[in-house]
Amino acid sequence: MIEYERLSYKREPDLHNRCCNGMVWCIKDICGIICAIMTWMLILYAEFVVVYVMLLPSPYPIYSTINLVIFQLFAFLAFASHLRTMFTDPGAVPKGNATKEMISMMGFREGQVIFKCPKCCSIKPERAHHCSVCQRCIRKMDHHCPWVNNCVGENNQKYFVLFTFYIALISIHALFLSVNHFIFCIRHEWKECSVYSPPATVVFLLFLVFEALLFAIFTAVMLGTQMQAIWHDETGIEQLKKEEARWVKKSRWKSIQSVFGRFSLAWFSPFSSPQLRSKVESYLHSV
Template sequence: MSETLALDRNNQCCGRRFWFVKDICGIICAVITWLLVLYAEYVVLIVIILPISSIYPCYSAVNLMIFEVLAFLAVFSHLKAMLTDPGAVPQGNATKEAVQQLGLQEGQVVYKCPKCCCIKPERAHHCSVCQRCIRKMDHHCPWVNNCVGENNQKYFVLFTFYIAVISAHAFFLAISQFITCINGDWKECSSYSPPVTVVLLLFLVFEALLFAIFTLVMFCTQVQAIWNDETGIEQLKNESIRWQKQSPKRNMRTVFGQFSLGWFSPFSGPSFPSKKTEGCLYAV
């Protein structure tokens, strides 16, 4: 029991108010993500927006507002995906007494996870990084330092969506600024020397293009998995379907809730399905 409590504390922080996986690789990847967003913020604001704000005030103000709102939503979605319990199954509940309380009928069995000593619900998988069984685990993502599961999949989808959009916007701004500098005066379009400006813009173009493609692919993959009610790990393992599939629209509502602007908000949580103990039982 003491080992179980120790593992529970490893995934908690701030007085157990937040879920946090203490994985050094994941923490480094999360910090790199924030630094890349911060770099894009710096180049867009200092190198692109401010130098032309006096010449094109409306253009600069609109693009700055769009970029800042998208950046805030992307970072907040990332934090929510990282600090939300993805659907961890309580550890150490696979005791003899707990199994007896399930009231198993003839022909029913209960599955246990030997690694975290829990009663394993249907469609749950054990994550070796989180050291827990996760409900509807899709995959473990080091970029958010967390598993993508039942409780935080919405936030991960929003994170990939907003990063893709902000990357496309940064790519457009960088290309436009580069063309403006070539056709005009470098002193008017940038406070840096031409070589430094070119390097900063080229790196932003490369970063924006790379992340736009990567996150767009992830976004489409996640939406497809939700639509088909089949997680990434279930597709990878080619697991036989033992659960009753719902309609695509119902699957989307399960993750995002009723269709509204709340779908695009990381401030509103997903509509969690009821967690019944019967989900642990399979007829054999």
């Protein structure tokens, strides 16, 4: 087996889909960028209505403080999870590495079957699929999500799951707060209900209810499909194409650990990366 250290200095840096001199993974897709900005704006709108329309004007300081801390915490984690999903390399296979020199360098035997992607000219690992938006083959590609402007793959699936989880939580929380505020405003005949006029307050609340209900359903469904895919060790694209499992499927617990790492509170943190494989194993999978 060829060691990582012997090959690393011979490989030129792959700067495709990277920004800041190759330090950050980024997809330059205008549709994805617009969707990502819309996601941030919708989160900020929810924060504005929850904080400045409902909680700060509330005459109940304990109720306001508790809900403010909970909502801000989940909103921050959702925003951080979105950024980690968006700017993490999902498991891109190096472009143009299907050359005779690279194949011979990797020590493949004569007559051994090697899958080559005709679109990005890469040696295609098992369970990798080509993404037409990223213009790369992605290891364990589940799907390309415009809302995070990135593919969901081997390296960033945890962050995408956390993003859907925290968006679902703040959506449900926003629905609860909106219903409570409506009831409070009606009982007090809109006095001390909001610093804004009753019509403006109603518009703010109705739009928030619509947004929260829509995103609660959407992200809950996405969260369920992601957990089902992880549970069965089968990506979304593999399920869609009904591909026969040529790989050795992990047990359900091992499959979950491969995405989230060993069980701990770090499972719920977008700042904690799952335990990575060894350099040699990672390199052999990446080509």
